Amino acid sequence: MYVQVSCKKCGQRHRLDIGAPAQGTVEEYLHLLSERFSHQPSFACFGGHFEFAPPLPQFWEIHWATLEE
Secondary structure, eight states, X not given: OEXXXXXXXXXXXXXXXXXXXXXXXXXXXXXXXXXXHHHOSOEXXXXXXXXXXXXXXXXXXXXXXXXXX
16 A cells, blocks of 8 residues: 655655555554554654654654555
8 A cells, every 4th residue: 555645844745655454444554554653753754854753743744645555
């Protein structure tokens, strides 16, 4: 599954491979994925900068309407 993600800091937008649910519903999987992004302690942005803070909601915006398999 893929979704478009944009960085609020640098404006870069990227198509991100988010994997697929091993079991359960897609809605449950997307909720867990969002929670994981919210608590990740640091990340390297696809725009080239590095942050020592959780990417959601401060840095990344996930465009769920672009979700595709």
